[in-house]
Amino acid sequence: MRGLDDFLAECELGPRINELSCFFAATAAGKSGMPIRKPAADIRLLPNEDLLRSLVALHAARQGHFDQHYHGSIPYRLEEECRMAHAVLKYARRRGILLSLYSLGTAEGTMARTLSELSNGQIRTLSCSPNPENYECFLGYGEPAHAEFFVGPFHRVSKAVLDSDARLRQFVSGFDFILEDTTFQMYSPNRAKQIEYVTQHLKQDGIFVFVEKFRRRDEFEYRRRELQKDHGFKARYFDREEIEKKQADVLDTMFGNEVTLAQMTEAIRLQFKYCAMTWNSGNFYSLAASNAKENLSLYLSQMEAPAIPHEYVYDVSLPRDPADDVVSEQIR
Template structure:
């Protein structure tokens, strides 16, 4: 059985949070979340829509865009083809829940880790017709405005604090009691990098809320051992994708003002795989785009295989997938403290 690091007391936790990029950049995130700056210049509808053959993925795509608040819209316009990827994963999770051998009336649950205004969780709840309920944390209070504008409160809940403030006691409170038994699915939405590089503590904190056999997803922007390769991937993201949605001046401003703070919390692919392998028996790389990668991890290999069997094809130009040869089951780096990840 894996152990969790000892929780920090409230004063220590508050001090650490105040030192994090997540809160140091709070004013900027507030500006994005209220639509005061960095608003995409055109519709976020996928220019690869004609390549999506599955009508359910198209439905998810449309729900995601229709319910997106300003900060999540900015995110979709900043991470190449994450819109298409979230849509294919959301449909696969819905199909996985529908295909499960479950008692009548049983629902499933998703914990979105610091996931903006809960756009993806709300899309999943709606697409699954209430079969999956969502719980979203976010320390950016402005995200609650967009959440409450679009959310069905019987299906989705919002907690206006850092994921580190989520506790078993909180999930037993009247407002969140429906999640008191934990979550079937957890999705970290590129959140860890805004705190520290301590992936073991971060992963351990959210893992305690995952039900046995559950699936945990990790979307991360990763450092690269070769700084020049990191910058090359950044240039392709900025010059080939982001220019669809932002001016050159906006892209340059963000690079100068934000990315240093963000990069301080990023880890390499090998470091993340080692941290995940120390906590989960099975780790699988699902998707790669520029410097972003998406993983699924679980102690239940059969559940991962069921999910993968329901996962449709990636919709993305090949030139953005830099980790293509590594897609699939991952092993921890030699000599790491990792556990028994897949080979």
């Protein structure tokens, strides 16, 4: 119990809800950090498939303020979010059962509510954010059916909290999918405890997807990828002053809470038998982990090829331990 108390206290001191809180509040409200144009998924990189095109269109129609900032900041993250949501939709259809998804860190929960809406309730979702401004955007297109929102940071979502709320009680038995989207790095580098804490909400055969920015032992290579991101992609949406301001106000603080891919792999291995890398964009990666090999394999088989130009993809290796029976899905 003492270990849990220490972890929760550590989270309460995290930059996300302290020194960075003003940045996130202003951006979520659309008062600052807005791109000069709204990012749009490059459909040339995505298959011409009806369900995927419907998802891309609905996702674009439901976006709020922070999503625009986020998708203008990370190369081809918008396309990847649509690719991942498309795979979840197809996974749900293949299994033919009601699924639940918990998204921590996706601001106004655009992807989650899009999944709930497009699946007609086959996928029920919960999103969380510390910012009430994100909740306002979540409700901006009306209160969505089968999609819920918790106003608060991820570490305040416990089974007791879920059970005490009539709207959230449906999720007490756990989630089939959990998505952590660049959230942990806003609090601390304690990935082992962060993953352990959130995994309490995952069903035994569920899938945990992580989207994180990883530091590198080679600092020059890390910085080179950052320059490519800033000058090759972000410059389409933000002027130089805005990019430099975010670097000073946010990214330098966030860097202190980033971990290496190897460290993340070790933390994942404490909870999961199987893990696959599904996406890479510069210093950003997406990993999918589970203790149910068949479910993870099914999810991976539903994914289209990554919608990202090759020049942003640096790593097609897998975070694997030869002693483990690791599911393999390389970036094509």
